[in-house]
């Protein structure tokens with residue numbers, strides 16, 4: 001194959017094009033910070049925290065170093081530690097599960113719903129029963145659930161909150177992929193006790209480096225999180241409780257303040273792109289993403305399913321179209337975790353999905369021409 005210049009590829013995601021779309025404002029914001037002399041937890045971070053809290057409809061936001069650290073901090077702020085079980089999915093970024101162990105907890109992984117690929121409330125009920133009494137209960141007490149709004153599609157929060165209330169469990173929403181998504185007009189991140197966000201450069205609201213946030217309406221959780229994120233300091237150099245260090249820096253906060261103003265418009269554009277893919281690909285045999293009624297899906301990814309996924313991925317690459325798999329191996333099967341986590345039964349939907357899913361190019365700056373060439377290539381592959 002002749003190698004074409006890089007620019008002839010359709011990338012699966014394109015953080016640079018998002019920077020260029022807002023370059024003047026971002027450059028000015030960054031220069032402002034460089035000249036301010038304050039680089040960590042200063043006025044840009046405070047301003048971003050209040051603006052993001054207002055955007056979400058949440059009382060408190062704390063800027064932190066990454067989405068993984070936001071999850072770790074949220075768990076600790078909820079009092080989760082050694083011997084505590086935390087229910088989540090295996091169909092997620094490994095960060096969700098890694099954070100549970102960072103906090104000292106034990107991940108209990110459940111299967112996802114076949115249609116939405118978000119946590120299946122029935123499986124949550126089942127695993128709670130399985131851990132009531134017996135050997136499992138003696139070792140691990142279930143304390144929390146982390147629903148992941150994977151691909152920008154909200155999980156079934158009404159069902160999850162009802163189960164949590166009945167079983168006295170904390171709910172930590174992993175909103176790394178769902179910034180701006182909503183259920184009946186109420187944003188993801190405002191349903192559970194606390195929510196976490198990632199501003200990794202490809203996420204819907206992204207920094208130009210690492211960043212994350214924790215959001216909550218619970219004053220106690222917010223206060224504890226703010227202590228833990230900086231060594232447990234109320235007063236400088238005096239630790240009230242054991243903490244660590246996960247701080248958002250001023251440069252990233254200034255960039256996020258610019259980009260937050262465009263988040264809704266860019267999410268609208270993502271939904272428009274999804275509709276274009278839907279229209280072009282509906283006649284094919286591929287299973288297209290499906291959203292439940294009343295949900296505002298923000299298409300962090302547009303994920304199709306095919307039993308010929310690997311061949312399709314290769315074919316697209318031969319046409320200079322990049323695609324990705326989110327994620328190729330469920331967490332419970334990865335070498336770091338296999339055979340080591342608790343006894344939570346089999347995860348057939350998760351394992352089947354991992355072999356079939358493919359994320360098509362999706363970013364606000366993709367052109368209609370590029371969407372067409374992706375769609376044309378998929379149609380051609382099917383013939």
Ligand SMILES: *Cc1c(COP(=O)(O)O)cnc(C)c1O
Nearest residue numbers: 066067068093095096176198200
């Ligand atoms: C990206 C992501 C994270 C981790 O965020 P980082 O900022 O990369 O640490 C956690 N959970 C999910 C679902 C993610 O997509």
